[in-house]
Amino acid sequence: MDKVIVAKDxxxxxxxxxxxxxxxxxxxxxxxxxxxxxxxxxxKSTLLKSLYGALDSKSGSLIVGGVELDKISSKKLDFxxxxxxxxxxxxxxxxxxxxxxxxxxxxxxxxxxxxxxxxQVQKLLSHVKLNHQAGKYPLELSGGEQQRVAMARALAHNPxxxxxxxxxxxxxxxxxQVIWNLLEGANNQLKTTIVVVTHHIPxxxxxxxxxxxxxxxxxxxxx
Amino acid sequence: xxxxxxxxSLILALFAVLLSIQVFNIIERTIAAYEKNLQDNYSIVIVSxxxxxxxxxxxxxxxxxxxxxxxxxxxxxxxxxxxxQKNLDQIRSSLPKFYTMKLTKYPSxxxxxxxxxxxxxxxxxxxxxxxxKSHDSVHKLLTLFKSVISFLGFIIVAxxxxxxxxxxxxxxxxxxxRMNIMALFGAPIWLRSAVLFRLAIVDAILASILVLxxxxxxxxxxxxxxxLDLLNINITLFNYVNDFFFLLGxxxxxxxxxATFIVLGHKEEV
Ligand SMILES: Nc1ncnc2c1ncn2[C@@H]1O[C@H](COP(=O)(O)OP(=O)(O)OP(=O)(O)O)[C@@H](O)[C@H]1O
Ligand SMILES: [Mg+2]
Numbered sequence: 001m002d003k004v005i006v007a008k009d010x011x012x013x014x015x016x017x018x019x020x021x022x023x024x025x026x027x028x029x030x031x032x033x034x035x036x037x038x039x040x041x042x043x044k045s046t047l048l049k050s051l052y053g054a055l056d057s058k059s060g061s062l063i064v065g066g067v068e069l070d071k072i073s074s075k076k077l078d079f080x081x082x083x084x085x086x087x088x089x090x091x092x093x094x095x096x097x098x099x100x101x102x103x104x105x106x107x108x109x110x111x112x113x114x115x116x117x118x119x120q121v122q123k124l125l126s127h128v129k130l131n132h133q134a135g136k137y138p139l140e141l142s143g144g145e146q147q148r149v150a151m152a153r154a155l156a157h158n159p160x161x162x163x164x165x166x167x168x169x170x171x172x173x174x175x176x177q178v179i180w181n182l183l184e185g186a187n188n189q190l191k192t193t194i195v196v197v198t199h200h201i202p203x204x205x206x207x208x209x210x211x212x213x214x215x216x217x218x219x220x221x222x223x
Numbered sequence: 224x225x226x227x228x229x230x231x232s233l234i235l236a237l238f239a240v241l242l243s244i245q246v247f248n249i250i251e252r253t254i255a256a257y258e259k260n261l262q263d264n265y266s267i268v269i270v271s272x273x274x275x276x277x278x279x280x281x282x283x284x285x286x287x288x289x290x291x292x293x294x295x296x297x298x299x300x301x302x303x304x305x306x307x308q309k310n311l312d313q314i315r316s317s318l319p320k321f322y323t324m325k326l327t328k329y330p331s332x333x334x335x336x337x338x339x340x341x342x343x344x345x346x347x348x349x350x351x352x353x354x355x356k357s358h359d360s361v362h363k364l365l366t367l368f369k370s371v372i373s374f375l376g377f378i379i380v381a382x383x384x385x386x387x388x389x390x391x392x393x394x395x396x397x398x399x400x401r402m403n404i405m406a407l408f409g410a411p412i413w414l415r416s417a418v419l420f421r422l423a424i425v426d427a428i429l430a431s432i433l434v435l436x437x438x439x440x441x442x443x444x445x446x447x448x449x450x451l452d453l454l455n456i457n458i459t460l461f462n463y464v465n466d467f468f469f470l471l472g473x474x475x476x477x478x479x480x481x482a483t484f485i486v487l488g489h490k491e492e493v
Contacts, residue, residue, distance in 0.1 A: 082409035097401075105404075109409055
């Protein structure tokens with residue numbers, strides 16, 4: 001099976017004296033569903049950052065979508081990112097844009113026609129139960145609503161890989177279930193590879209998944 | 224609302240730069256027109272024992288534009304009745320030749336003394352009257368005026384450039400977040416910075432139009448032109464085509480260069 005992510009002895013750090021991830025080796029199969037857990041501050045978000053090329057490795061190698069991220073040109077990185085959907089822990093919505101435009105962002109970047117992307121955005125907003133909020137601005141929404149907007153945006157361009165950082169962190173059980181259903185659906189129907197950082201792996205999940213845990217900078221598989 | 228205020232201050236800063244450039248232009252034009260006036264009225268009188276050849280003179284100093292012989296006929300006419308024709312011919316042939324000399328430009332005092340030195344080398348020339356005393360005071364005043372204006376212009380441009388840079392840094396801060404998010408979704412650099420450039424271009428155009436309107440009002444009002452007319456100076460304060468496009472070019476170049484700095488100085492945060 002193809003691998004979407006291959007990490008070998010990957011070491012991550014923000015500065016010289018504090019290593020966050022130590023020589024991690026793991027891989028993610030194409031079309032698989034992966035959970036990453038770990039205590040707060042263990043380095044989950046840091047690991048995700050390296051996966052979308054926002055944090056260079058200190059040593060070791062990391063291949064995402066077939067390209068070595070260490071040597072990647074900015075043009076290639078842009079191209080790669082256009083095929084990844086990210087849900088950030090802090091959402092990262094554009095404050096001065098409406099919800100509708102925020103969700104449309106990946107489609108604008110990929111150059112979709114306006115009517116096509118308009119329809120896609122309507123569909124996604126109704127999936128996350130926010131179609132009545134389309135014209136509002138992010139700061140007019142609750143934290144949980146913003147999180148669902150971020151989820152819709154990550155799905156908008158049918159990416160081959162979704163990286164989601166605690167996508168249900170701010171949601172009640174019902175809304176959390178909506179998110180899990182969406183991720184499961186994308187994985188099932190579009191064979192999207194999904195990597196989710198979470199504190200609770202949902203019990204409702206019907207599909208097979210892999211589970212990595214981070215502790216003291218070590219990434220290991222939980223079986 | 225906040226972004227509107229930002230817009231406004233950039234436009235204002237650009238407007239100040241453009242206005243000082245145009246004022247500088249006008250002063251250059253005024254001085255040039257004034258020098259032209261002076262030059263038209265300025266000539267040197269030289270006296271020579273023999274006839275002078277213009278080509279030869281030009282070789283000795285390139286500032287020389289033309290010479291005209293002052294005909295002695297009138298002088299001779301007056302003394303005619305006192306002399307016999309034969310004597311008259313004699314006087315005529317022994318009389319030195321008078322010339323007025325026109326120059327290609329209004330000379331500085333250095334150029335004037337250079338010219339005098341080269342003319343003195345020509346043995347037939349016996350006298351040179353360059354009116355240098357009156358010449359000097361007028362010209363010195365003009366050059367002083369010019370340097371004061373250049374200095375002031377420099378200060379205005381420097382201060383407003385700092386102002387614009389500060390404005391742009393504010394912009395950078397404001398746009399950084401959006402540009403960052405766009406980058407995380409793989410937007411190429413031109414798309415990320417498109418908004419910034421669009422704003423820069425719009426503001427540059429608006430600032431130029433503001434200058435145009437300002438000069439339209441000044442033109443309609445007419446006081447400055449009347450004052451210049453009194454000095455016998457006829458210049459266009461603002462050429463609605465040439466000056467406008469020149470200022471538009473300066474304005475666009477300034478804002479686009481600054482926007483480029485912002486884009487290049489943008490770093491992705493970790
Ligand atoms: N930009 C940064 N610069 C320096 N250190 C950082 C930076 N971001 C995170 N860290 C440090 O890296 C460590 C891991 O942070 P990270 O955000 O990856 O944790 P996490 O596992 O995602 O935690 P949480 O569950 O609370 O989100 C923390 O000790 C944090 O202080
Ligand atoms: Mg985190």
